[in-house]
Amino acid sequence: MNNAGIFIGEHFTDYTAEQYRQITQTNLDGFFHMTQAALPLMVEQGSGHILQIVTTLAEHANAEFPSVLASMTKGGLAAATRSLAIEYAARGVRANAVSPGITETPMHPPETRAGLGRFHPLGRMGTVADVVGAVLYLKDATFVTGEILHVDGGQMAGH
Structure with a gap:
């Protein structure tokens, strides 16, 4: 599972080259190297x-x-x-993603959580357990590939 990620919220012109490097290295490089290393074993x-x-x-x-x-x-x-799902489906390898909305993690101080819940139609932030439930579902859903499963309290339903 590729879960590494950092979020630095800045206006586009305020990002520094160092922030760009940090975000792309964390969010992309780990995915690339881990997936490239694991895929041959899965195919085999x-x-x-x-x-x-x-x-x-x-x-x-x-x-x-x-x-x-x-x-x-x-x-x-x-x-x-989606690309990996199509490229490797015939070889028995599935690819999916979980797309959480705003989730209760240390990234969000407790005093901000009630206000952040308003961004979801269900009126609360997601929990780590909500995300884990989606991950476990996709793990066991052997006929599902190429899916981006939104775990966002209905946020995407209204858009």
Whole structure:
């Protein structure tokens, strides 16, 4: 599972070259190297599952959360997921992604969580357990490949 990621919310012209390097190295390089190393083994055994954690911001930008670099990198992983799903399906390897909305993690201080919940139609932030449930579903859903599963409290449904 490719879960490495950092988020630095800046207006596009305020990003530094160092922030760009940090975000692209974390969000893209790990995916590339780990997936490239794991795929031959999956192909050899005739089965496997590549899973990415992406972000709803790549599909639905929000003026309150400037996120060009997160959208570019995690959106790229979503596109790569679909490409890998097609490229490796006949060899028994599936590729999927989970696309969480705003999720309760240390990235969001407790005092901000009630306000952040308003961005989801269900009126709350997601939890790590919500994301884990989606990951486990995709692991067991052997007829699902190329899917970007939104775990966002209905956020994408309205857009």
